[in-house]
Amino acid sequence: MSIATRRLIMLSRRSHQALTTTRSTSTAVSDTPRFLKHNSPHPILTDHTSTLSCPQTRLTTLPNGLRIATESNLSHTATVCVWIDTGSRFETDETRGVANFLMNMVYRGTSKRSMSDLDEEFENMGGEYQSYISREQTVYIVKVTATDVPKAIDVLSDMLQNSTFEENMIVDLRNDTITRMLEENEDPDSVVSDCLHAAAFRDTPFGRSTDGRPKDAFFVTKKVLQDYLSTHYSTHRTIITASGAVNHGEIVEQVKKTFTKLSTNPITSTQLVKQAPAIFTGSEIRKRDDDMPYAYFGIFFKGASWTDPDSFALLVIQLMLGSWTKSTDVDKNKGSQFAQMAGIDELAEHLRAGTCHYKDTGLFGVSAIAKPDCLDDLASAIMQKLSQLCYQVTEEDVIRAQNKVNRH
Structure with a gap:
């Protein structure tokens, strides 16, 4: 500094x-x-603990390492999120761009629900859903009414544990991904952000774009996605949060019943960061x-x-x-x-x-x-x-x- x-x-x-x-x-x-x-x-x-402790956050850690945090208020709606400590920082040369590809792929159908079924369930709940990825986190967010919280948790658990990764869906997403990347390469703000990280953390995964490169999409297969899922989407790297019209005890019980198939890989993101700490390098990039x-x-x-x-x-x-x-x-x-x-x-x-x-x-x-x-x-x-x-x-x-x- x-x-x-x-x-x-x-x-x-x-x-x-x-x-x-x-x-x-x-x-x-x-x-x-x-x-x-x-x-x-x-x-x-x-220590900012006292500042951050209002409103009160209740935290429960299950025996398998999965953490559940809730904040209750008098709202009539609730937001349920799944936070996973994985992003482009934790990719290798062989898995470059896979984290972002996987984030989009889980919406393409599971063994219980097709892609259209997932869309229909979200629509019937009147819910809002989105996901985003950063260099260290992948986040899935659903906002629903209080009565639909159990269903939202069930759908999220299904997407993250039972995705089928069908070949035709992989091909479709590959084409969509390449098109989107080419469009983002024309967006100056995205280019500046990527160049900023590339200059600050040179020649490391931390300095790479979260999207990967267009050519990386051609190397994504069903096995690559399954391997990445089992390695990084683990209980020790996952936090499920709920805020709004929620009851902590009920959320814990629902998560126990639905999130039963996540990998129990004991390696945490903190351990990975210690193995490969970020090294800031003052430099300049011009395009x-x-x-x-x-x-x-x-x-x-x-x-x-x-x-x-x-x-x-x-x-x-x-x-x-x-x-x-x-x-x-x-x-x-x-x-x-x-x-x-x-x-x-x-x-x-x-x-x-x-x-x-x-x-x-x-x-x-x-x-x-x-x-x-x-x-x-x-x-x-x-x-x-x-x-x-x-x-x-x-x-x-x-x-x-x-x-x-x-x-x-």
């Missing part, structure tokens, strides 16, 4: 401590200079296309992992910087000086601070869209604003960002 980033984190953390210790006793602002008040180099807040009217780019630094106490400080810093979009003139009047700079000086079409976290690392920085003749000035302005956070931040800016965190 760069020295500048560490200073940003330390500054945000000290401010958080000052706010939390004075909020209940006084609202007066001390005349003491900021750096004299918060000059300790040692972290104060090292030039003079036919495009704008340039899409990002300036990022090594950030913090999910469990790093600095992850909250980086989130506050991200919201302090904010975002700017040219089509919304009101952004010129935002509290963020970063957004004001972009709007008043008209250096960018779009500007956004961002942070992402992984098991043992993270990324923090700024992405932007700008005209080619503005790039030098914009890059210089971004670095100036990031550096400025190390020594010039007001209490009002920190409070504003913290309030945004609370609203999220």
Whole structure:
């Protein structure tokens, strides 16, 4: 992590401590200079458990290692998710792109339900369903009414344990996957994200796209899918969550009855990460296309992992910087000086601070869209604003960002 980033984190953390210790006793602002008040180099807040414990989350771990977490509220609907610790980071050269292919393949039919049957069941429940994949996780999400929670769990368990992987369905999905990849290769935002990870984690699976390459789809077979499923879709790497109108005890019993065929491979994602830790490499990738009217780019630094106490400080810093979009003139009047700079000086079409976290690392920085003749000035302005956070931040800016965190 760069020295500048560490200073940003330390500054945000000290401010958080000052706010939390004075909020209940006084609202007066001390005349003491900021750096004299918060000059300790040692972290104060090292555990966010108390912050994250509301609303209460109930957790049960079954004997086979499968974890079940629930949060109940007075809603009339419920969301059921299956989180599996697998993604492109855990792929090999031989299984590149398989995680994403498998995520889409489980919707193509099981031994109990055809593809049309699955669609019909979701439609009859009036539910919303989706799935997504990242470099470390694959997630399946279903949102239904309270009465349909048992059925949603049954359908999810069927998809993840009884998929048939019929050859004709594999061929159809292969064609769809290749077409989608070619379309995404034309999407500048997707290209920038992939280039960012490729530059930060060079020559490792972590630096690869979650989609794989078009040619990888031709090597996916039924056996490849079954092997990947048995290796990575295991009880020790799976968490089932439910929130909303749910009862923890009932969810546990339903999961016990339905999720009975998951692999019991004892290897966890944490063990795999320790075997191949992420190594951040500062570097640069450029892809030039003079036919495009704008340039899409990002300036990022090594950030913090999910469990790093600095992850909250980086989130506050991200919201302090904010975002700017040219089509919304009101952004010129935002509290963020970063957004004001972009709007008043008209250096960018779009500007956004961002942070992402992984098991043992993270990324923090700024992405932007700008005209080619503005790039030098914009890059210089971004670095100036990031550096400025190390020594010039007001209490009002920190409070504003913290309030945004609370609203999220």
